[in-house]
Amino acid sequence: MADLDALDTAILRELQDDARRTNRDVAAAVGVAPTTALDRTRALRDRGVIRGATLEVDLAEIGRPVQALVAVRIRPPSRRNIEGFRSWVVGLPETLGVFVTSGTEDFLVHVAVPDNESLYAFVIDRLTERPEIADVRTSVVYEHLRKRRVDPVVSAGRAPQGDPPPRRRPTAR
Numbered sequence: 001m002a003d004l005d006a007l008d009t010a011i012l013r014e015l016q017d018d019a020r021r022t023n024r025d026v027a028a029a030v031g032v033a034p035t036t037a038l039d040r041t042r043a044l045r046d047r048g049v050i051r052g053a054t055l056e057v058d059l060a061e062i063g064r065p066v067q068a069l070v071a072v073r074i075r076p077p078s079r080r081n082i083e084g085f086r087s088w089v090v091g092l093p094e095t096l097g098v099f100v101t102s103g104t105e106d107f108l109v110h111v112a113v114p115d116n117e118s119l120y121a122f123v124i125d126r127l128t129e130r131p132e133i134a135d136v137r138t139s140v141v142y143e144h145l146r147k148r149r150v151d152p153v154v155s156a157g158r159a160p161q162g163d164p165p166p167r168r169r170p171t172a173r
Contacts (some may be wrong), residue, residue, distance in 0.1 A: 002049045008034065011040055016149040019053035039077045064112035067096070067141035068119055071105040072127065075134035082106060084130060094122050105137070123163070 004012070010085070014021065015099040021029075027037035044050045059065055072089075075080050089109055090098050099108040113119045119138070127136050 001153070002047055003048070008044060008049070008103040009152055011023040011037060011044065012152065013149060015041070015127060017042075025136060059112045063114050064094075066115055066119055067110065067112045068130075069139045069141060070107075070111060070123060070127065070131060071135075071137040071139075072107040072109060072131050073135040074106045076132075077106060077160075085130065088130075092126065094118075094126075097111070105135075110141075117124065
């Protein structure tokens with residue numbers, strides 16, 4: 001786990017709110033000089049805390065309004081079968097994400113398709129034709145809510161390193 005101080009945490013908070021903000025805006029929001037904010041942001045990237053930024057796409061606007069979570073059980077659950085299925089399913093155009101899980105299912109596959117017929121075809125024609133698939137359960141997603149910001153965990157026995165810098169609003173120019 002990365003050792004983050006209050007300034008690192010404040011910079012992460014600002015960038016998670018809007019990853020396209022300029023360094024100058026981030027610096028103003030966390031109350032430090034732009035060079036300090038840039039150095040800290042680069043250090044967070046170098047340490048692997050910040051791994052990139054993503055673009056959010058409206059699935060309905062691109063013709064894929066129906067989402068589902070497909071629970072898949074693999075038999076026999078060998079490394080070869082698990083890794084083979086994982087590599088195959090992540091490459092499918094319908095797949096948004098893949099969770100490798102423990103418990104009853106081996107995978108939860110998040111898909112987005114144009115309609116219910118396409119979902120049926122994906123499950124019946126694509127998934128169940130694979131010999132290693134023992135069971136498939138599909139749950140249609142009515143709504144997908146995502147948390148946009150994740151705050152770091154402070155380790156037990158370690159006090160936060162100072163109060164977070166005050167949040168300042170950028171002045172009008």
